[in-house]
Amino acid sequence: MTLTCPKYLILPYLRETAEELRTREPEPASPYRCRVVLSGAENDDPEFTRLIESCGALVVADRYCYGSLPGREEIAVAAGQSPLDAIARHYLTTSCCPRFMPQEDMRSRKKYLADLVKEYHADGLIVVSNKFCEYWSYERTMDALILPRDYNIPTCSIEKEYVNASTGQLRTRFQAFVESVEIKKLQEAK
Amino acid sequence: MSVKKRILKAALRKEAKRLRKARRARRARRSPLCRVLRLFGKLFALLAAAYAALFAVFFFDLDGKLLYYVVEPLLVRHYDRMERKNPLEMPYEMKSE
Amino acid sequence: MKLSAIKLPKPSDLTGTLRAVAALFPDPRDVKLPKNRKEARKAAKDFWYGKPHGERRLGDLYCEKTGLYKHREWRGVKDTFYYFHMIWLYNYANMVMDIMKFGSPVTFVKGLWRYRWMGQTYLPVLHWFDRGLEGMRGPALRASAWHYRAMTCVTINQFMNMFEADGNLRNGAHNDAWHHAMAHKETVWGGIFYPWMDKFKHIPLEMIPYFVTCHVNNHTVLNYIDAAQSLGLPGDPCPMCQAEAGIFVLDDVPDYAPFLVTSNEACDGSVASTAIQDWFWNRPLFAMPQPMQFDDPLVQEHCANEIRECWKFIEEQTGVPFNWELLKENLEKQNELMRFEWEKWDVDAKTGSYPINGVAQALYRIYQSQYGEHFIWHFVDGKVNKIMTRCVEKKIDTFPKTRHRVIAWSCAPLYYSNWCTWAYNCWGLNTVINMDSLMFDMTIRTDTLDHCVEDMARYHEWAPMRRMAVGGMHHIFELWDYMERFRCDMVMMYDQLQCKGMQGVVGLFEDEFRKRNIHAIWMPHALPDKRTVSRAEIRRIINDYMTTVMKEEPLDPSLLEFDDDMSW
Numbered sequence: 001m002t003l004t005c006p007k008y009l010i011l012p013y014l015r016e017t018a019e020e021l022r023t024r025e026p027e028p029a030s031p032y033r034c035r036v037v038l039s040g041a042e043n044d045d046p047e048f049t050r051l052i053e054s055c056g057a058l059v060v061a062d063r064y065c066y067g068s069l070p071g072r073e074e075i076a077v078a079a080g081q082s083p084l085d086a087i088a089r090h091y092l093t094t095s096c097c098p099r100f101m102p103q104e105d106m107r108s109r110k111k112y113l114a115d116l117v118k119e120y121h122a123d124g125l126i127v128v129s130n131k132f133c134e135y136w137s138y139e140r141t142m143d144a145l146i147l148p149r150d151y152n153i154p155t156c157s158i159e160k161e162y163v164n165a166s167t168g169q170l171r172t173r174f175q176a177f178v179e180s181v182e183i184k185k186l187q188e189a190k
Numbered sequence: 191m192s193v194k195k196r197i198l199k200a201a202l203r204k205e206a207k208r209l210r211k212a213r214r215a216r217r218a219r220r221s222p223l224c225r226v227l228r229l230f231g232k233l234f235a236l237l238a239a240a241y242a243a244l245f246a247v248f249f250f251d252l253d254g255k256l257l258y259y260v261v262e263p264l265l266v267r268h269y270d271r272m273e274r275k276n277p278l279e280m281p282y283e284m285k286s287e
Numbered sequence: 288m289k290l291s292a293i294k295l296p297k298p299s300d301l302t303g304t305l306r307a308v309a310a311l312f313p314d315p316r317d318v319k320l321p322k323n324r325k326e327a328r329k330a331a332k333d334f335w336y337g338k339p340h341g342e343r344r345l346g347d348l349y350c351e352k353t354g355l356y357k358h359r360e361w362r363g364v365k366d367t368f369y370y371f372h373m374i375w376l377y378n379y380a381n382m383v384m385d386i387m388k389f390g391s392p393v394t395f396v397k398g399l400w401r402y403r404w405m406g407q408t409y410l411p412v413l414h415w416f417d418r419g420l421e422g423m424r425g426p427a428l429r430a431s432a433w434h435y436r437a438m439t440c441v442t443i444n445q446f447m448n449m450f451e452a453d454g455n456l457r458n459g460a461h462n463d464a465w466h467h468a469m470a471h472k473e474t475v476w477g478g479i480f481y482p483w484m485d486k487f488k489h490i491p492l493e494m495i496p497y498f499v500t501c502h503v504n505n506h507t508v509l510n511y512i513d514a515a516q517s518l519g520l521p522g523d524p525c526p527m528c529q530a531e532a533g534i535f536v537l538d539d540v541p542d543y544a545p546f547l548v549t550s551n552e553a554c555d556g557s558v559a560s561t562a563i564q565d566w567f568w569n570r571p572l573f574a575m576p577q578p579m580q581f582d583d584p585l586v587q588e589h590c591a592n593e594i595r596e597c598w599k600f601i602e603e604q605t606g607v608p609f610n611w612e613l614l615k616e617n618l619e620k621q622n623e624l625m626r627f628e629w630e631k632w633d634v635d636a637k638t639g640s641y642p643i644n645g646v647a648q649a650l651y652r653i654y655q656s657q658y659g660e661h662f663i664w665h666f667v668d669g670k671v672n673k674i675m676t677r678c679v680e681k682k683i684d685t686f687p688k689t690r691h692r693v694i695a696w697s698c699a700p701l702y703y704s705n706w707c708t709w710a711y712n713c714w715g716l717n718t719v720i721n722m723d724s725l726m727f728d729m730t731i732r733t734d735t736l737d738h739c740v741e742d743m744a745r746y747h748e749w750a751p752m753r754r755m756a757v758g759g760m761h762h763i764f765e766l767w768d769y770m771e772r773f774r775c776d777m778v779m780m781y782d783q784l785q786c787k788g789m790q791g792v793v794g795l796f797e798d799e800f801r802k803r804n805i806h807a808i809w810m811p812h813a814l815p816d817k818r819t820v821s822r823a824e825i826r827r828i829i830n831d832y833m834t835t836v837m838k839e840e841p842l843d844p845s846l847l848e849f850d851d852d853m854s855w
Binding site: 098099101102103106131132134135137138139140141142144145146157159 | 518519520521523524525528532549551554555556558559560561562563565566571572574576787
Binding site: 244245248249250251253254255257258261262265266268269274275276277278280281282 | 312355356358376406413537538539569855
């Protein structure tokens with residue numbers, strides 16, 4: 001919503017929330033059982049995020065096509081540069097879309113996810129792709145194999161329709177994932 | 191063995207020996223040209239037999255049948271049983287060499 | 288071992304086995320002796336000239352399910368013995384000679400033993416000839432067979448090059464051949480590597496393990512598709528890219544080169560499969576993507592720069608500088624091939640004397656133009672030129688039973704590339720041209736390097752499946768112009784079920800077909816995967832259209848329905 005809402009309408013609310021965050025006390029007992037980073041493809045349905053959170057997983061960071069990271073990072077306009085040029089360069093250099101093929105880009109995407117998990121103190125990663133997106137089908141498959149193996153990050157790999165159907169099946173998957181993360185935390189605590 | 195059979199066997203052996211001797215004598219009497227021609231004849235017969243065999247293989251699709259029913263199943267069984275390295279163990283860092 | 292331990296087969300088992308073996312051969316009871324002089328004259332004529340088209344009953348030659356022949360076709364004395372000498376014997380002999388020319392028999396055997404795609408696919412290659420050349424006679428048989436010969440030669444060249452350089456066959460050791468090989472995705476045009484062709488061999492990565500196997504033995508690729516999906520890959524991405532990834536998953540890729548050049552040809556799927564290939568092959572990789580919507584002149588410079596960057600990468604990896612003269616020399620040879628291809632199209636469009644059948648035209652063209660320069664293309668073009676010239680001069684009707692001139696559009700089914708041969712034999716549908724043949728439809732300037740790179744950029748944009756399928760709607764709609772040019776009255780519209788690019792325009796095509804009153808048959812398929820839409824299903828769809836819409840009778844009713852479910 002913040003991507004499309006007129007700035008003058010939303011800025012007051014954001015400033016108010018920022019002020020509140022300075023003095024907000026954390027809740028004594030979190031209603032969530034684990035913290036997850038949500039990664040993936042085109043996901044513009046807030047109900048999906050709500051579905052994940054209703055299963056006990058708090059989405060602490062979102063890195064999908066319309067997500068906050070890296071999509072909402074500052075676009076710096078250098079002196080003498082046109083805004084259009086700055087936007088184009090920003091998209092080309094910061095995008096985590098799997099359509100970027102150079103070797104270093106392919107690896108940096110995995111590292112970026114791992115760094116996000118670390119930075120946001122997440123317990124796991126949910127990677128979501130929409131059916132029929134070729135890029136994300138492969139990227140998701142690789143994320144589900146490499147992130148647990150090389151970065152020790154529990155990963156849940158989901159394929160869904162663009163329209164959020166089959167919520168029952170998704171709920172089961174997310175609940176199972178949350179339980180597996182809890183079990184892992186308990187085992188590590190021992 | 192009875193006496194009659196023994197006599198018959200001896201007679202046959204004698205006849206075979208006589209025929210072999212006669213064949214050797216005939217061969218010795220042949221001219222070199224005749225020998226060459228006979229050699230070519232045998233070669234031609236061999237080539238003709240090979241040609242006919244190849245044509246039979248071609249016409250009755252024996253090569254296809256052999257490959258389909260014998261060679262391919264054997265090879266597929268071998269490939270299915272082969273030990274292969276697990277690509278999921280491949281590291282994922284940048285290869286810089 | 289005791290005699291009593293040997294178990295003899297029961298008489299009933301033996302009878303069953305003998306019956307099964309007998310079913311593989313023609314039944315002598317089916318031979319009908321002539322009863323009178325007229326029948327005897329007819330039998331003698333059929334023996335000498337071969338049966339006329341409508342009497343051949345080619346479907347009766349097939350063994351149930353396997354597609355093997357009870358006996359190969361009798362095409363008359365002249366054509367049968369031509370087939371025996373100049374196709375069957377000639378190609379078997381040349382295959383052996385090619386193996387010895389391009390490497391050593393020992394390496395060949397090692398490669399055969401090591402790689403599934405080698406042993407399971409390339410041994411029955413003569414059957415691939417048989418399927419594509421069924422029913423062919425005269426110049427059509429000869430010219431089409433030459434095309435198959437060229438493809439076989441290049442295939443052998445490629446896999447022998449792979450094996451000669453393969454570290455897997457040498458306990459991981461990298462020999463001189465390995466250091467002088469350049470690996471690239473099969474959809475990267477071979478011309479990129481021309482400047483290094485004197486010292487290095489460019490070898491496409493998946494063309495032999497995947498692409499060609501689908502045509503020769505469609506069972507092999509199924510292992511690779513399943514292997515890719517066993518990783519968690521969904522079933523909906525393009526099966527071509529799944530198979531390309533799957534050969535790595537099954538550890539069936541030779542270790543034959545120190546680096547890899549990839550591309551986004553033809554589309555997104557290639558980008559996606561590169562990610563997996565990059566991981567499993569684990570060596571320096573250069574990605575050379577070209578724009579899909581290429582009509583915008585602003586993208587041409589970008590495309591040319593990608594090519595220049597690729598050359599820089601190759602220089603860095605090989606340590607050998609770019610050789611402009613070598614590039615020029617090879618491009619000029621390739622331009623010769625393109626000019627002859629235009630001559631062929633001219634004959635095809637304007638006469639009925641074009642001696643190449645649909646499958647040979649399609650496969651040869653895509654192989655030749657994608658792989659790049661090779662001596663065999665020129666040799667075969669010389670042979671075909673002679674045959675074609677004679678056909679044109681003597682006005683020989685090379686496909687006399689043509690009822691409809693068909694243009695095949697979109698991505699073809701790899702597991703049934705010889706559907707055109709069946710369609711001609713059964714229904715008189717002569718597939719005169721196809722979309723993939725019309726790609727790379729240009730020569731490349733060699734006057735200056737800048738002009739050359741500009742044209743090479745354009746050449747990439749006009750690649751198979753690229754220009755028409757994803758290049759923009761106005762390109763896919765070039766169909767109408769080509770229909771007019773090649774005098775086609777029917778369209779075989781390939782419908783690759785997992786091709787996102789083409790699925791978006793299905794409705795548009797249907798509207799246009801109705802508006803223009805064009806007979807179009809939609810042929811669904813899954814590119815290399817025969818399980819989604821079988822060959823029998825494809826035939827049924829064509830049969831249904833021809834009987835219900837065109838209201839025609841088949842030329843050869845024995846070809847209407849037969850079971851080739853387990854065939855190569």
